[in-house]
Amino acid sequence: MNTHPQATLQIKDKKYDFPIYNGTEGPDVIDISALYKETGHFTYDPGFLSTASCESSITYIDGDAGILRYRGYNIDELAEKCDFLSVCHLLLYGELPNEEQSEWFNRTITLHTMVHEQLQFMLRGFPRRSHPMAVMVGASASLSAFYHDSLDINDPDQRELAAFRMIAKMPTLAAMCYKYSIGQPFIYPNNELSFSENFLHMMFATPCEKYKVSPTMAQAMDKLLILHADHEQNASTSTVRLAGSSGANPFACIGAGIASLWGPAHGGANEAVILMLREIGHKSRIPEFIARAKDKDDPFRLMGFGHRVYKNYDPRAKVLRETCNQVLDELGIRDEPLLEIAMELERIALEDEYFVQRKLYPNVDFYSGIIYRAMGIPTKMFTVLFAIARTAGWVAQWKEMIEDPKQKIGRPRQLYNGATERHLGSKKKMRKSA
Ligand code: SDX
Numbered sequence: 001m002n003t004h005p006q007a008t009l010q011i012k013d014k015k016y017d018f019p020i021y022n023g024t025e026g027p028d029v030i031d032i033s034a035l036y037k038e039t040g041h042f043t044y045d046p047g048f049l050s051t052a053s054c055e056s057s058i059t060y061i062d063g064d065a066g067i068l069r070y071r072g073y074n075i076d077e078l079a080e081k082c083d084f085l086s087v088c089h090l091l092l093y094g095e096l097p098n099e100e101q102s103e104w105f106n107r108t109i110t111l112h113t114m115v116h117e118q119l120q121f122m123l124r125g126f127p128r129r130s131h132p133m134a135v136m137v138g139a140s141a142s143l144s145a146f147y148h149d150s151l152d153i154n155d156p157d158q159r160e161l162a163a164f165r166m167i168a169k170m171p172t173l174a175a176m177c178y179k180y181s182i183g184q185p186f187i188y189p190n191n192e193l194s195f196s197e198n199f200l201h202m203m204f205a206t207p208c209e210k211y212k213v214s215p216t217m218a219q220a221m222d223k224l225l226i227l228h229a230d231h232e233q234n235a236s237t238s239t240v241r242l243a244g245s246s247g248a249n250p251f252a253c254i255g256a257g258i259a260s261l262w263g264p265a266h267g268g269a270n271e272a273v274i275l276m277l278r279e280i281g282h283k284s285r286i287p288e289f290i291a292r293a294k295d296k297d298d299p300f301r302l303m304g305f306g307h308r309v310y311k312n313y314d315p316r317a318k319v320l321r322e323t324c325n326q327v328l329d330e331l332g333i334r335d336e337p338l339l340e341i342a343m344e345l346e347r348i349a350l351e352d353e354y355f356v357q358r359k360l361y362p363n364v365d366f367y368s369g370i371i372y373r374a375m376g377i378p379t380k381m382f383t384v385l386f387a388i389a390r391t392a393g394w395v396a397q398w399k400e401m402i403e404d405p406k407q408k409i410g411r412p413r414q415l416y417n418g419a420t421e422r423h424l425g426s427k428k429k430m431r432k433s434a
Pocket of ligand 1: 266269358365
């Protein structure tokens, strides 16, 4: 007896029923896992616009209302009142840490921030002008060559240890990429510093003198990391889940996630926004670029605008817009020309029928780059910072998937429209005899 409400599909004169499940929030789902067996048909949903790939209790997004919640807490509240490591604990374990848990978790992460000394020689094999994301893809996956005691995905302790290592080591690897690119010596982690202070210290300190991290910058960095930490089943998280579904080790899965995040349609957009604002160069040229963004024959898109899920203002962009002004004020940067262009671009776009009709609003990448720039982060490092933050979400989602008793290897099907059966001509030998 099926207790779930049913969705009925009719194909020709035959009807098929499929169960409908409802979650705690958001759209109900139709379980079509038996569709092929019962009807001989596949569903067809390129880009997965209407497909739920899994069940999850980590992050909830309501795109129409512009809502983003980690484990039920609204993103603006978390960004305002928490620090990044507390949010990592929340994503991993479902609850914010109490004082004792916070002490344990922070100390645990701190003690994993160093990377194996041998790793630097892998980095040194790259040209110094390499894009840091190219290095990060390799470096994160290569952690599996060093940390053999956290590769067994069936051992919950090893899964947890791998999660700690990835959260802890991403900033170290990122700072090493940056130092290597500018020919400066690597700076080791400093266990006296908080997560964000430590990252900024590794990025900007030198062995030659004491470097004090600005509390304002550390606080802004922590907020940026929280805002970027997780986002439901986005492209890179889905990549991590799919890679993990085959039983691949967690470090390799994160490497796959970094590769997907690099794309300009995804995490690479924050770097692309700055390049776009620089190309626009002056407010007077904005109409020319708006016209290009609307021109179907022009591949140009307004970077930092639009979203698959948000058909309203991205709640993270709202927080970043305010943070932008705060950081620039605190740094005494009065006239950041790129911010002026960005705000004028947003004003014009949000009045333009093309953007209004398609519900194209600024997303998380629209303002983040301006803040990073003000903090002295080079443009090529912007997506690396996104990866540092999203590692928390990736490991939480990967852990949830591995622990899901219903988890199976992900293996989508296709609509085949290639050649039908044909045979090699008998006339001439296809392979020259040796
Ligand atoms: C992130 O998924 C996530 O959650 C991602 C993310 C996360 O935290 O993980 O939120 C992070 O990736 C944010 C998005 C960053 N990317 C960009 O800013 C790049 C610019 N944006 C677009 O490329 C686009 O908006 C996407 C990729 C973000 C979403 O694309 P969709 O959902 O596939 O939408 P679409 O391409 O079908 O666009 C719908 C219409 C099209 O026009 P029509 O065919 O209806 O005439 O809107 C147009 C598009 O041409 N459109 C844009 C546009 N984005 C969509 N036109 C101009 N400029 C844009 N930015």
